[in-house]
Amino acid sequence: MIKGKHIVVGVTGGIAAYKAAMLVSLLKKKGADVHVCMTKNACQFISPLTFETLSSNRVVTDTFSREAPYEVDHVSLAKLADLVVVAPATANILGKTANGIADDFLSTLLLAARSKVLFAPAMNTAMLHHAAVQRNIEQLRNDGCLFVAPGSGMLACGDIGDGRMAEPAEICDAIEDVLTEKDLADVRIMVTAGPTKERIDDVRYLTNRSTGKMGYAIAEQAARRGAKVTLISGTSALPVPGGVEVRYIESAQQMYEVCTEVFPQTDIAIKAAAVADYTPAVYQPGKMKKGEDMQLQLVRTQDILQELGRQKQHQVLVGFAAEAADLEKNAVGKLQRKNLDMIAANDISRTDIGFGSNENLVTLFFADGSKKVLDKADKHLIANGILDEAAAIYRMKK
Ligand SMILES: Cc1cc2nc3c(=O)[nH]c(=O)nc-3n(C[C@H](O)[C@H](O)[C@H](O)COP(=O)(O)O)c2cc1C
Structure with missing residues (x-):
């Protein structure tokens, strides 16, 4: 159940960042408390104000801001989270997380997270199929991270192939699955x-x-x-x-x-x-x-x-x-x-x-x-x- 859950949505610098706005809106409609963290590059694609309005919470874009809304920082938000969702997840954030690199707010929070982490990758087909990206995805899966697989179709760069971020409704479904207790497993x-x-x-x-x-x-x-x-x-x-x-x-x-x-x-x-x-x-x-x-x-x-x-x-x-x-x-x-x-x-x-x-x-x-x-x-x-x-x-x- 999504209702009443604290969900951190990490938005990274890909063209699908605009779709994250729809995801936040869907989560809010289902009654979640949504906190958005954007990378610096994500802010090139969509304004924090959009997420602030949709989530009714301050958006974090910088680890070192004096105006950070959380009492401590990435650690308190990581503690609060019932789930961290990264959508879209760039090749960059996958690589950083798989290798324990924490050089901005979102990547630091991902290392501090105690909850499950769900990635919705989005990138150009060649990037997605690159051996390094596949290796990072494999590593993250082994580390217990979850994925909503990207779909196929026309990409923003004009290519047709894999790498399109899953639709917000599909990501929302995956979130619902992760957050639902499996109390009928034997029935x-x-x-x-x-x-x-x-x-x-x-x-x-x-x-x-x-x-x-x-x-x-x-x-x-x-x-x-x-x-x-x-x-x-x-x-x-x-x-x-x-x-x-x-x-x-x-x-x-x-x-x-x-x-x-x-x-x-x-x-x-x-x-x-x-x-x-x-x-x-x-x-x-x-x-x-x-x-x-x-x-x-x-x-x-x-x-x-x-x-x-x-x-x-x-x-x-x-x-x-x-x-x-x-x-x-x-x-x-x-x-x-x-x-x-x-x-x-x-x-x-x-x-x-x-x-x-x-x-x-x-x-x-x-x-x-x-x-x-x-x-x-x-x-x-x-x-x-x-x-x-x-x-x-x-x-x-x-
Ligand atoms: C117009 C444009 C679109 C981009 N789209 C993607 C994308 O869909 N996926 C991706 O992995 N990188 C994409 N990139 C590259 C990332 O923005 C770049 O790797 C950046 O360092 C990612 O930073 P971040 O992960 O901290 O947000 C794009 C770059 C530009 C200029």
């Missing part, structure tokens, strides 16, 4: 997400408004916390979170088949998908021709949650209830009927949360009759709240 989690599609013919289908955001957020956070995650997903435009195994399905029947296959090797199953309750009685191959008014006959799909509740042994089974009215009564009824350990209920009559939104507000109801409200927040925070409770039940059952 196998199955998450379902997204809508199902029930085919009418080869061009038409019945579906619903689910985008998969809630389920994907749960899968992402579970993987980040070290769980072995299988995500069973309906069609979704969302990227598959790192470290997550994904199984795509289309129909409720396919969802049923994959869920019942994966469930026996699962410790916690969280069913956030919006699965169709009905499917066309007849599927028409090809494309139905337009004609008179028609009626579409629908038949019930298999109730996956009910079936998993019936098969449940050691597993913790978590359902979702999207309700437009009588939230508590309907959610608790579903929890009991389907033999769930917990149900996360959300009110779909509200337009500011739920379907398609980045935020959610859920009430968790438990098999022991208790309940807990997870206040309106980003779906990733809600995901962590759900995982905390599910993991607590799992450890109690074990």
Whole structure:
């Protein structure tokens, strides 16, 4: 979790320095306390004022300044840091750190750091592939430093090749990974997400408004916390979170088949998908021709949650209830009927949360009759709240 963490961002003299501004902004939005240190050369590329404004903290550019904002200096900032991130990291800073050279504020702080250090290198392709730079990267890895690998593409110098600094969002993800405790390392989690599609013919289908955001957020956070995650997903435009195994399905029947296959090797199953309750009685191959008014006959799909509740042994089974009215009564009824350990209920009559939104507000109801409200927040925070409770039940059952 980034929220409340003290993160030192070191900015060095590369053209990608401007992207560090976006990184600082992302970290601040996630609730971090960000302190920026710039090398003298970095100040040629971007003004300290930009970082000062974005971070709401004084920016350090010089070891020997009489106006240094920290009580002591590099040592107190190094002590404060939960993580030091160098983005962009020039060939120069990599070489200096790998060889223990401390000739300015940032390089001195890097030697004094007790926290983990994450480098996001950025440089011309020939520089990156130079034997000395590769040797320094190897040395830093052996010393325990972490890296967000540069990508490939058009570089500022006009060359096309490796050396482009990773995008700020990718660096932010890596920071989140480093700062997240791996408390679910021994747990196998199955998450379902997204809508199902029930085919009418080869061009038409019945579906619903689910985008998969809630389920994907749960899968992402579970993987980040070290769980072995299988995500069973309906069609979704969302990227598959790192470290997550994904199984795509289309129909409720396919969802049923994959869920019942994966469930026996699962410790916690969280069913956030919006699965169709009905499917066309007849599927028409090809494309139905337009004609008179028609009626579409629908038949019930298999109730996956009910079936998993019936098969449940050691597993913790978590359902979702999207309700437009009588939230508590309907959610608790579903929890009991389907033999769930917990149900996360959300009110779909509200337009500011739920379907398609980045935020959610859920009430968790438990098999022991208790309940807990997870206040309106980003779906990733809600995901962590759900995982905390599910993991607590799992450890109690074990
Ligand atoms: C326009 C320009 C762009 C540069 N871009 C990079 C770069 O992307 N990566 C890099 O390692 N060096 C780059 N350099 C060279 C560094 O600025 C130089 O090695 C400097 O000594 C780095 O100092 P620092 O690591 O203390 O910031 C660039 C230099 C100039 C003039």
